[in-house]
Structures are given as C-alpha cells and as structure tokens.
Amino acid sequence: MxxxxxxxxxxxxxxxxxxxxxxxxxxxxxxxxxxxxxxxxxxxxxxxxxxxxxxxxxxxxxxxxxxxxxxxxxxxxxxxxxxxxxxxxxxxxxxxxxxxxxxxxxxxxxxxxxxxxxPLKQADIQSCLANIQLLVQQQVPDIAVFYYPRDWTKGEIIWTSVETQVGEIAQSYPSASHVYSSSLAILENHLKAEDISMIFLLVKKDHLAGTFLQRNFQDFYTSTGxxxxxxxxxxxxxxxxxxxxxxxxxxxxxxxxxxxxxxxxxxxxxxxxxxxxxxxxxxxxxxxxxxxxxxxxxxxxxxxxxxxx
CATH class of the missing domain: 3.40.50.1000 (HAD superfamily/HAD-like)
Structure with missing residues (x-):
C-alpha cells in the first residue's frame, strides 16, 4: 500500500x-x-x-x-x-x-x-524465585524458566521442574543453548552465581489458580523499572x-x-x-x-x- x-x-x-x-x-x-x-x-x-x-x-x-x-x-x-x-x-x-x-x-x-x-538485582531474582516456588507448590504443570546471563555467549538457558520435559522443551526451543531440570535450590544457585539480564517465566495462564492470578502474574523479569x-x-x-x-x-x-x-x-x-x-x-x-x-x-x-x- x-x-x-x-x-x-x-x-x-x-x-x-x-x-x-x-x-x-x-x-x-x-x-x-x-x-x-x-x-x-x-x-x-x-x-x-x-x-x-x-x-x-x-x-x-x-x-x-x-x-x-x-x-x-x-x-x-x-x-x-x-x-x-x-x-x-x-x-x-x-x-x-x-x-x-x-x-x-x-x-x-x-x-x-x-x-x-x-542486570537483575538480587531482590528482583528473589521475587521471581518466590513466584516460581508458589507455582511449584500449586502443582501448576508445564512451568519453564528462561534466563539470560549477562555473558551473552551463554545465550538462552531453560529450566524445568520436570525432568521428563527436558527433551520436549529442547526440541520446541532450538534457540536455547542449554535445557535442564533440577531442584529449586540449584536453580537459585545458578541465578545468583552471575549477572542475569532477564528472566522469562512461561506458564499456561489457564493452569493458574485464582490466588496466583490475583498477584498480577508477571512473565518478564528485569531489574526493577x-x-x-x-x-x-x-x-x-x-x-x-x-x-x-x-x-x-x-x-x-x-x-x-x-x-x-x-x-x-x-x-x-x-x-x-x-x-x-x-x-x-x-x-x-x-x-x-x-x-x-x-x-x-x-x-x-x-x-x-x-x-x-
């Protein structure tokens, strides 16, 4: 036109x-x-x-x-x-x-x-981890955490709480440099061990409980503001x-x-x-x-x- x-x-x-x-x-x-x-x-x-x-x-x-x-x-x-x-x-x-x-x-x-x-401050990371923990406690399925280290060569890393989903996620997101499953404690250690530029929390919204939706569910996490x-x-x-x-x-x-x-x-x-x-x-x-x-x-x-x- x-x-x-x-x-x-x-x-x-x-x-x-x-x-x-x-x-x-x-x-x-x-x-x-x-x-x-x-x-x-x-x-x-x-x-x-x-x-x-x-x-x-x-x-x-x-x-x-x-x-x-x-x-x-x-x-x-x-x-x-x-x-x-x-x-x-x-x-x-x-x-x-x-x-x-x-x-x-x-x-x-x-x-x-x-x-x-x-990069995200420790308080920002802690806020994200608290929401992930709540989702896990509520047994919300298909949770995936995408995070991006400041070291750009590491690319995109994806974490899932369900080990059997690792292969499927890796196939669905070929852009990822690494996909893994672990405890929340290990994820926390990884997120706090280096500067993280952004975190993306992928959850199917129709699986969220009402109490979590009332917390104004956030999917993208950057440093505050x-x-x-x-x-x-x-x-x-x-x-x-x-x-x-x-x-x-x-x-x-x-x-x-x-x-x-x-x-x-x-x-x-x-x-x-x-x-x-x-x-x-x-x-x-x-x-x-x-x-x-x-x-x-x-x-x-x-x-x-x-x-x-």
Missing amino acids: ALTEEQKKLIQNFISQPTFRQHGGLLTDLDGTIVLQRNGKFIIPLEVQTGLNKLYQRNCPIILNTIRFPLSIIKTFAAVLYPLAQKPIPVISLNGSQWGYISLGENQEYRFTEAGAQ VNKLTGAHAFVNQLGRTLKQFIGAGDTPMDVFLQETGAVIKVGNLPLDFECSGPLLPIETVPEMGEVFTQIAEACTVTNPSYQL
Whole structure:
C-alpha cells in the first residue's frame, strides 16, 4: 500500500529538522516491526531490506531495540543486516537490560560487544524465585524458566521442574543453548552465581489458580523499572543524543520507548496502551516499512559525517 501524501508530509516535516539531521536516527523494534515469521522462520522482507539499505547509504543511524537476546539476533539476523550496514550495529536487547554493538570479528564470526547493562538485582531474582516456588507448590504443570546471563555467549538457558520435559522443551526451543531440570535450590544457585539480564517465566495462564492470578502474574523479569524505554534512554544518552531526535518504530505495548521518540511509526492494529508524545504514522503490515524507510532516506538530502553513531 502506497503512503498517502499526508504520511509523506509527516516524514518530511520531521526529517527536515536540523536536530534530526545532525543527531537523530531510527530506533526500531524487530519482531512484528521489521521482522515477519513465515513457515516457522523469521525473515526480514526484501522490501524492508531495500529500505534499510537506503537508510544505511544515507548514513542514517539505526538502533535495534528488541526483547531478543544478543546471540539470537546474531544467529537470526546478523548475516542479513551486517552486509547492509557495513559497520557495527547498535542493539538494545533483553527488554532494555543490555546494549552494545554487533560486529564482525577477525575470524569472520559475528560477536556482541557490550556498551552497558542493567542486570537483575538480587531482590528482583528473589521475587521471581518466590513466584516460581508458589507455582511449584500449586502443582501448576508445564512451568519453564528462561534466563539470560549477562555473558551473552551463554545465550538462552531453560529450566524445568520436570525432568521428563527436558527433551520436549529442547526440541520446541532450538534457540536455547542449554535445557535442564533440577531442584529449586540449584536453580537459585545458578541465578545468583552471575549477572542475569532477564528472566522469562512461561506458564499456561489457564493452569493458574485464582490466588496466583490475583498477584498480577508477571512473565518478564528485569531489574526493577528496566524496560525498552529505560534501555533506550541509557544507550542514546551515552551517545550524547536524546530520544526526541529519533524516529521510533514498533508494534506492541512492550515498545514503550515509542512514548518519547520524536515521531512514531506504528505497525499493525494492536493497541499500544500508552500515549505517544510525537506524531504517529500508522501502517498495517511489516513490508510497508520498506516504503517508509525509503521515504525517510529520500528526505535525507543532506548527509553529515556527524550523523553517524
């Protein structure tokens, strides 16, 4: 679907601002925003790749802001994105918990270099463990705990309380580096032995008892107050910039960084559940992002060397 003249004008008005040309860029979610799932595989549509390539050619900084962990980004998208960027790719990962750059090493393998992190505090881990213990006591079936060490090379680790489920979980989540079963005490020792960036508690909601639902069941655990907005602030401020100078792109209520970007590209029909301070450009599908990115690139008629991260 072609962009309307009104949508094009919104883009041009924002791009024409000197603050964007000198210090701005694109801050975008991955899944559901520039990534589609087709036949069980995650892909960046060719239309979007073309638009991203044009942005990179204009030296438009692009920062990824995703729930994914660094190793997942590397294994799934680095081979597509890095040849377009031809330079280290800035990434905010794990719901704002860790940020840095994906680059190509001397051995031609992609790697992540941390620039900052906000790992879980011991109190946050203890709160998560208390909820896991309650679930186990209530004999809730199919509990799985996904956790992500700050050491990005360890990837995704999954714990289950039922030993017989290890094989099934490993098959269902090939992205996991390790799946195991143990006592809660051993899980606690593992979680407290090193910095953990994020924990995800997977439980089928229809198996939860009413008393647990009344505790406002939480599935994602980061350090208190950490999310995609705080992670974006931390990284962008570290670069000497502000969110108001960026165009934000996302598709779900988890993309809270959209609240404060200078302009917003909203993909799909899922309500965001929050107000955005910048003008909103709604589009229906991921492939349409390619046209939006192309329009942004075409509006960037002046290229400034300082316009690079």
